[in-house]
Amino acid sequence: xxxxxxxxxQLLACVAVLGLRTTFFLSISxxxxxxxxxxxxxxxxxxxxxxxxxxxxxxxFLPTVLLGLSWQVPAWLYLLILLLLTLLFWGTVKGDVxxxxxxxxxxxxxxxxxxxxxxxxxxDIGAGLATVVVPLAKARQDMAVVAxxxxxxxxxxxxxxxxxxxxxxxxRSSFWEQDLREFDVVFAFLSPLVMAKIGEKIRREMxxxxxxxxxSFPIPNSQPESVLELNDSRKTKLYCYRIx
Ligand SMILES: C[S@@+](CC[C@H](N)C(=O)[O-])C[C@H]1O[C@@H](n2cnc3c(N)ncnc32)[C@H](O)[C@@H]1O
Numbered sequence: 001x002x003x004x005x006x007x008x009x010q011l012l013a014c015v016a017v018l019g020l021r022t023t024f025f026l027s028i029s030x031x032x033x034x035x036x037x038x039x040x041x042x043x044x045x046x047x048x049x050x051x052x053x054x055x056x057x058x059x060x061f062l063p064t065v066l067l068g069l070s071w072q073v074p075a076w077l078y079l080l081i082l083l084l085l086t087l088l089f090w091g092t093v094k095g096d097v098x099x100x101x102x103x104x105x106x107x108x109x110x111x112x113x114x115x116x117x118x119x120x121x122x123x124d125i126g127a128g129l130a131t132v133v134v135p136l137a138k139a140r141q142d143m144a145v146v147a148x149x150x151x152x153x154x155x156x157x158x159x160x161x162x163x164x165x166x167x168x169x170x171x172r173s174s175f176w177e178q179d180l181r182e183f184d185v186v187f188a189f190l191s192p193l194v195m196a197k198i199g200e201k202i203r204r205e206m207x208x209x210x211x212x213x214x215x216s217f218p219i220p221n222s223q224p225e226s227v228l229e230l231n232d233s234r235k236t237k238l239y240c241y242r243i244x
Contacts, residue, residue: 119185124146133158
């Protein structure tokens with residue numbers, strides 16, 4: 001599990017940097033020691049094949065702790081930050097996809113896609129803060145829109161943002177438990193790690209002729225019907241798969 005790999009990376013980096021200091025009698029400052037530890041932790045993390053988004057966590061972890069100690073941050077603040085991060089990222093430590101938000105270019109492209117498809121129903125599996133769902137539901141008030149989000153804080157914010165949109169349902173459940181049969185267009189912005197399993201799920205559940213759109217990550221060994229490259233800062237690619 002990712003959390004054990006992360007802890008092991010941090011621990012090994014601590015042992016390695018302390019070993020280096022004592023073996024070679026390095027006279028380096030605490031901050032230099034912490035900087036070396038952070039780089040080593042990031043390297044160990046890559047060695048354990050952790051996803052790339054763990055790198056900033058490893059690089060910032062010990063320096064942040066040291067900063068907190070030197071500023072004498074009150075203990076309850078750590079607890080509060082931990083609580084907020086847990087509610088925001090929820091299953092991420094178990095290997096779930098973290099929260100990244102789509103650009104407005106993605107929402108705009110999806111509005112065009114659902115209009116061209118004459119879609120009556122749409123779902124965002126892993127809706128985050130409803131960044132995609134809100135503009136889509138406003139633009140297509142005749143379409144039933146479902147937003148599924150498992151992490152409590154994003155779900156709460158998404159529910160609040162959709163409170164006046166009669167055509168939106170925000171569900172606090174895992175998309176793995178949602179049958180995708182009822183949707184004309186399914187949208188996902190997840191992670192390369194889950195795309196093979198998602199590919200199996202859509203082929204098993206989605207109806208023939210319906211469309212699956214994946215932002216940024218293709219389904220391995222599957223030919224998309226089309227790939228749209230958007231003109232946003234990430235040059236997002238939307239991989240569109242027709243179910244046959
Ligand atoms: C990369 S974000 C995408 C957010 C939004 N769809 C967008 O495009 O802006 C992925 C989201 O999927 C959620 N997520 C991850 N696994 C999930 C699951 N099994 N069920 C529901 N949501 C999930 C995460 O909590 C995160 O908010």
